[in-house]
Amino acid sequence: MNYIWFLIILISIISAAVTGKIDALVQSVMSGAQKSIEVAIYLAGIMAFWLGIMxxxxKSGLVAAIARLLTPVAKKLFPxxxxxxxxxGDIAMNFTxxxxxxxxxxxxxxIEAMKKLQQLNKDKNSASNDMCTLLAMNTAGWQIVPTTVIAVLAASGSKNPTEIVxxxxxxxxxxFLSAxxxxxLLERIWPAQIPVNETEENADV
Incomplete structure (x- = not known):
């Protein structure tokens, strides 16, 4: 990925030099750097607020209550x-x-939830069904309020950043449902295989 970014930057500099737009390139770099700092500071405030709420x-036990509430669903998704x-509890916090x-x-x-799932994983060299389910949930990223996107739109001067909710x-x-x-479905098509060494140990017992 670093090579790709370097190539893009190099092509931009060469193109600006050939077309005589070095001044425009420098101004764009400076304004972009300034804008990135402004957005970063704005996002830091938003993230600090919501991380504090989490x-x-x-600490108040709300997460534990959510975990208990989600347990019936979790048992279906993560049997x-x-x-x-x-x-x-980690999966509940991650989902929230x-x-x-x-x-x-x-x-x-x-990541913490995935570590705990790895501890429960019988085959340490392959992802378990529960690990794949958690990854699919995170990739789909179901959202009630896209806080980060709203913050970026607001920092960029959007007149109505909440219209995307x-x-x-x-x-x-x-x-999320598709994931x-x-x-x-893939769990049924390719069921998890018991590791050979574990099978041999069970046979010895």
Missing amino acids: KIAE DIPDGNPAV ANAFGLSNAATPIG FPTLIVTTIA IVGVK
């Missing part, structure tokens, strides 16, 4: 997770963060 929800396993468009907050939570909800709902249906 932490309060965790290999034992009852009371903390992975359910994604639902509110907090992708930066959802990422570390999702309803269309985003429709699109992400379709994508779940797809991953569950």
Whole structure:
């Protein structure tokens, strides 16, 4: 990826030099750098607010309550997770963060959930069905309020940055349901295989 970005930058510089638009290139670089700082600061404030809300929800027991509420659904989507396993709580937090468009907050939570699923995974060299389901859910990214996108639009001067909420909800709902249906169908087509060494150990016992 670094090579691709370097190639794009190099082509831009050469094109500006050939067409005599070096001044325009320099101005564009400067204005772009300034705009990126403004957007970054704006996003930092938004993320700090929502991350704080998530932490309060965790400390107050709201996340645990959401986890209990989602347990029946989680058992259907993640049948290999034992009852009371903390992975359910991490998945609930990850799902909630994604639902509110907090992708930066959802990422570390999702990684922690994936680590716990890997601990439950019988085949350490392959992703389990539950791991694939979590990945599909995160890739689809169902969102109620696309907070990050709204923040970017507002920082970019949009007159009505919240007008994307309803269309985003429709699109992400379709994508989310499609991802779940797809991953569950693939589970049936290619069922998980028990590792050979584990089979041999069971045979010895």
